Amino acid sequence: MSSSPSILAVVPPSPLQQFRRYGLRVTDLSDQLWCEQRLALSLARGKQETSEMKQGKERHQALHEEITEIVRVRPETRADIWLLHFFNAWAALVQLQQQGICREIPVFGNLGDLWVVGVIDQVQSNEDHRLVLSDTKTRKKPSLPTLAQKRTTQLQMMLYHRLWSQLAQKPDHYAVFDAISLPVDVEASPSFVAQLSEHTLPSPKPFEMLQYALDAFAQALPLDPQMCISYEWQQDHSLLGIDSFSFDADWFEKHLQNSLPFWHGERSPLGVSHQDAWKCRFCEFAPECPVRPR
Numbered sequence: 001m002s003s004s005p006s007i008l009a010v011v012p013p014s015p016l017q018q019f020r021r022y023g024l025r026v027t028d029l030s031d032q033l034w035c036e037q038r039l040a041l042s043l044a045r046g047k048q049e050t051s052e053m054k055q056g057k058e059r060h061q062a063l064h065e066e067i068t069e070i071v072r073v074r075p076e077t078r079a080d081i082w083l084l085h086f087f088n089a090w091a092a093l094v095q096l097q098q099q100g101i102c103r104e105i106p107v108f109g110n111l112g113d114l115w116v117v118g119v120i121d122q123v124q125s126n127e128d129h130r131l132v133l134s135d136t137k138t139r140k141k142p143s144l145p146t147l148a149q150k151r152t153t154q155l156q157m158m159l160y161h162r163l164w165s166q167l168a169q170k171p172d173h174y175a176v177f178d179a180i181s182l183p184v185d186v187e188a189s190p191s192f193v194a195q196l197s198e199h200t201l202p203s204p205k206p207f208e209m210l211q212y213a214l215d216a217f218a219q220a221l222p223l224d225p226q227m228c229i230s231y232e233w234q235q236d237h238s239l240l241g242i243d244s245f246s247f248d249a250d251w252f253e254k255h256l257q258n259s260l261p262f263w264h265g266e267r268s269p270l271g272v273s274h275q276d277a278w279k280c281r282f283c284e285f286a287p288e289c290p291v292r293p294r
């Protein structure tokens with residue numbers, strides 16, 4: 001008896017499988033708000049670091065150095081990287097408790113069904129004994145950004161706010177290790193542990209270090225729903241303005257739910273609306289973009 005040939009449908013990998021196997025960055029989700037097609041092209045081609053981005057990074061580092069001694073270490077494995085994230089989160093929270101301020105705090109967790117990691121620029125306690133998340137953005141020109149740019153940064157801050165709130169509720173430790181695809185008994189490399197051990201490392205084991213970090217999040221003061229972004233001019237660091245805003249739960253959930261199908265490959269990336277076509281004038285992918293509004 002002859003059998004008819006089988007047909008094998010090859011499903012292309014989703015952006016999550018192709019580019020973010022170990023999870024998304026907070027900035028992936030905020031870039032997606034600006035233009036999903038631009039995000040998709042930058043994932044495929046790589047993101048070019050502009051001089052503005054480089055100067056922004058240097059400014060963040062200078063601000064961090066104002067309150068913390070920065071030590072260079074070299075993680076070699078994924079276990080080393082996570083040990084470092086947990087240690088940095090714990091150390092920042094100890095500093096927050098002692099000095100009322102800390103900078104560059106790693107946060108992580110599930111948003112929808114996506115695993116997301118990020119680093120908060122600054123957290124400071126206020127007179128109401130609440131913690132205020134803030135960020136400093138540098139501007140090439142001495143002017144404030146457009147509303148669309150402000151909304152993108154506000155979303156970035158709301159993502160940090162949500163991740164911190166979840167960490168303060170002590171997520172299941174085993175679920176965290178499941179999400180980062182590491183066995184709970186994983187060891188960091190001895191040479192890396194030796195580098196960190198010079199700096200009050202509570203535990204060399206990543207799973208135990210996670211417990212220290214989660215305890216510190218759970219003991220921290222509650223978050224203020226209000227957040228702020230300081231915009232300063234790159235040239236002389238003069239303050240151009242402060243954007244204060246509150247966590248907008250409806251808008252946040254709506255964006256998150258709209259974002260998921262793209263990451264799971266359930267739809268093609270969307271371009272900007274006709275109303276936002278002005279963004280294309282500043283886009284490095286404009287000449288090759290298949291969905292640019294005409």
Ligand code: SF4
Pocket residue numbers: 035036037038039041271272279280283284285286289290291292293
């Ligand atoms: S050209 Fe416009 S629609 Fe296309 S990726 Fe750039 S911003 Fe998005």
